[in-house]
Amino acid sequence: MEPNLLLTPGPTPIPPQVTHAMSAGMIGHRSSDFTSLMEDVQSNIRTLFGTDHSVAILTSSGTSALEASMINLIEPEDAIVIIVSGAFGDRFRSIAKTYPYEVHTYEVPWGEGLDIEDFKAFLTGKTDIKAVFSQACETSTAVVHPINELGQLVKSYSPDTLFVVDGVSAVGGMKFDMEADAIDCLVTGSQKALMLPPGLAFVAMNETARARAANNPLSRFYLDINKYFDALEAHSTPFTPAVSLIQGLAQVLSLYKAEGVEKVFERHLSMRNMLRAGLEALDLELLVDDAYASPTVTAFRSDEAELAHIKDALKKKHGITIAGGQKHLKGQILRIGHMGYMFPKDMLTVLAALEAILSDYRNQQYYGKALAAAQEAYYE
Ligand SMILES: Cc1ncc(COP(=O)(O)O)c(C=O)c1O
Numbered sequence: 120m121e122p123n124l125l126l127t128p129g130p131t132p133i134p135p136q137v138t139h140a141m142s143a144g145m146i147g148h149r150s151s152d153f154t155s156l157m158e159d160v161q162s163n164i165r166t167l168f169g170t171d172h173s174v175a176i177l178t179s180s181g182t183s184a185l186e187a188s189m190i191n192l193i194e195p196e197d198a199i200v201i202i203v204s205g206a207f208g209d210r211f212r213s214i215a216k217t218y219p220y221e222v223h224t225y226e227v228p229w230g231e232g233l234d235i236e237d238f239k240a241f242l243t244g245k246t247d248i249k250a251v252f253s254q255a256c257e258t259s260t261a262v263v264h265p266i267n268e269l270g271q272l273v274k275s276y277s278p279d280t281l282f283v284v285d286g287v288s289a290v291g292g293m294k295f296d297m298e299a300d301a302i303d304c305l306v307t308g309s310q311k312a313l314m315l316p317p318g319l320a321f322v323a324m325n326e327t328a329r330a331r332a333a334n335n336p337l338s339r340f341y342l343d344i345n346k347y348f349d350a351l352e353a354h355s356t357p358f359t360p361a362v363s364l365i366q367g368l369a370q371v372l373s374l375y376k377a378e379g380v381e382k383v384f385e386r387h388l389s390m391r392n393m394l395r396a397g398l399e400a401l402d403l404e405l406l407v408d409d410a411y412a413s414p415t416v417t418a419f420r421s422d423e424a425e426l427a428h429i430k431d432a433l434k435k436k437h438g439i440t441i442a443g444g445q446k447h448l449k450g451q452i453l454r455i456g457h458m459g460y461m462f463p464k465d466m467l468t469v470l471a472a473l474e475a476i477l478s479d480y481r482n483q484q485y486y487g488k489a490l491a492a493a494q495e496a497y498y499e
Contacts (some may be wrong), residue, residue: 121285122361123440124438124439124465124468124469125440126418126441126455126457126461126465126469127440127441127455127456127458128261128288128415128442128454128458129258129287129308129311129317129458130310130311130316131170131456131458131459131460131461132192132314132459132460132461133315133367133460134368134371134374136359136374137314137370137371137374138367140366141363141364141367141370146362148359148360151479152352153355153356153365154354154355155353156366156369157354160365160368160369160372161173161174161351161354163372164321164368164372165323167290167313167372167377167380168290168295168297168321169294169295169298169299169305170295170298170306170323170325170475172297172323172325172326172460173323173348173351174321175187175321175324175351176319176321176324176356176365177319177321177347177468178318178319178320178358178359178369179318179319179320179341180310180318180320181306181307181308181310181311182210182308182320183223183320183342184285184306184307184308184320184321184322185207185210185287185305186214186342187213187219187344188252188285188322189214189215189252189283190218190282191219191250191331191332191337191342191344191345192250192283192303192331192332192335193218193220193249193337195220195337196220197220197221197247197250198220198221198223198245198248198249199215199222199223199248199249199251199252199289200223200225200242200245200251201215201222201240201247201413202225202226202227202233202251202254203224203225203227204226204227204228204233204260204264205229205254205257205258205260205262205446206257206259206445207258207259208227208254209446211252211254211285218337218406219367225241229259229447229448230260230406230407230418231262231407232407233264235265235269237271238272239276242273243276248277248280249279249280249281250303251280252284252447253282253284254287254288255285255286255288255295256286256288256413256415256416258287258288258311258416259445260448261407261412261416261417261418261454262407262408262411263289263293263411263413263414265426266284266302267410269282270282270300270301271301274301281303281328282300282301282302282386283301283302283303283305284300284302284304285307286305286306286415287306287308288415288458289307289311289312289415290305290307290313290321291307291311291313291314291375291383291459292311292312292383292387292459293382293414294381294384297323297365298325302325303322303325303327303328304323304328306436307320308320308321309321311458311459312367312415312458313458313459314374314459315367315371319327319364324344324345328362329382332344332348341358350460378434386462386463387415387457387458388414389462389463389496390414390463390465390466391413391414391417391492392472393467393496393497394417394457394469394493395409395496396489396492396493396496397473397489397496398419400485400490400492400493401470401474401477401488402477403421403471404421405420406418406419406420406497413456414456414458415456416454416455416457417454417455417460418454418486419453419455420451420452421473423450423451426443426450428476428480429476429477429480430443430453430474432472432476432480433469433473433476437470437476438467439472441455441456442454442455442456455469466493466495470489470490471489471490473489474487474488
């Protein structure tokens with residue numbers, strides 16, 4: 120009977136109100152019910168992307184939005200820079216290599232945030248870069264890059280160079296302002312801080328990006344973003360959308376509006392601070408420095424046997440699921456997601472479970488230590 124706690128960095132738990140909205144019953148996607156649903160969604164979703172423009176909604180996973188951003192904005196033979204700081208930067212690079220692009224990779228050591236001065240030196244040596252692609256939050260390492268500074272830097276390199284940001288695991292959990300951050304295109308997926316099941320992808324573009332997309336000769340069909348923006352003019356979609364997820368999305372947006380988006384972002388920061396203080400009190404090493412620590416996911420290191428035990432015991436004894444490392448960080452880190460329908464009290468729950476697991480595993484007394492540190496971080 121005891122409910123499980125899903126603390127993975129996606130998919131994330133769904134609020135009961137959202138589950139309820141998703142089972143309201145089907146409506147025709149060419150009906151007036153659907154157009155009013157889309158109108159409602161569009162009026163509220165812009166706040167989360169920090170834009171006044173409409174946001175295209177695709178029925179596919181987050182990777183499709185990464186691919187859509189690239190193939191709509193970049194013409195054949197164009198030169199682009201991909202910032203690779205983990206598994207999802209690597210995903211951007213793999214997509215880029217599928218197409219006839221000149222791909223320059225800027226590597227950031229996994230677990231570190233981007234160093235602006237170093238990247239500036241890298242960019243300065245390059246000519247005619249059409250776009251820079253980066254994650255906001257690199258989910259595989261729990262790093263958040265300095266997006267605002269990065270955006271300014273890209274525009275100082277050239278005002279015509281586009282700045283494209285993968286906001287999967289960030290949009291909904293931290294503040295964006297596309298204009299102030301100089302972001303031309305911001306994408307995300309539904310199953311992270313948007314508290315929905317997997318299945319929707321989102322692409323926000325400013326006017327510059329829209330104009331590039333409209334004139335790009337590269338062949339594409341389902342991911343031709345112009346079709347989505349054109350259909351949005353009539354509050355519609357070009358193909359059959361995942362109607363129930365959009366019904367859920369309207370409810371998500373109304374829940375976030377009721378909480379207040381600034382409060383939502385603060386809640387995410389509080390969870391991060393609590394968790395980091397608690398993990399340190401358990402003598403677990405945080406992968407990421409404070410300056411780059413994500414408000415939505417936290418990674419910690421320990422030896423491989425201890426990490427395996429923690430993950431297993433959390434699941435079997437406490438009904439809590441967290442995530443392991445990806446690629447070469449597999450076996451070296453564990454990741455706790457804290458985005459969307461997650462709350463400070465969930466951080467206390469996982470930390471209390473970790474106290475019990477480590478007190479037993481290390482034969483050392485940890486009871487109360489992580490909880491005290493987390494509560495201090497929360498109430499200070
Ligand atoms: C930062 C980031 N980008 C892209 C993706 C890929 O999204 P999807 O698995 O929905 O295709 C993920 C998924 O975890 C992600 O965290």
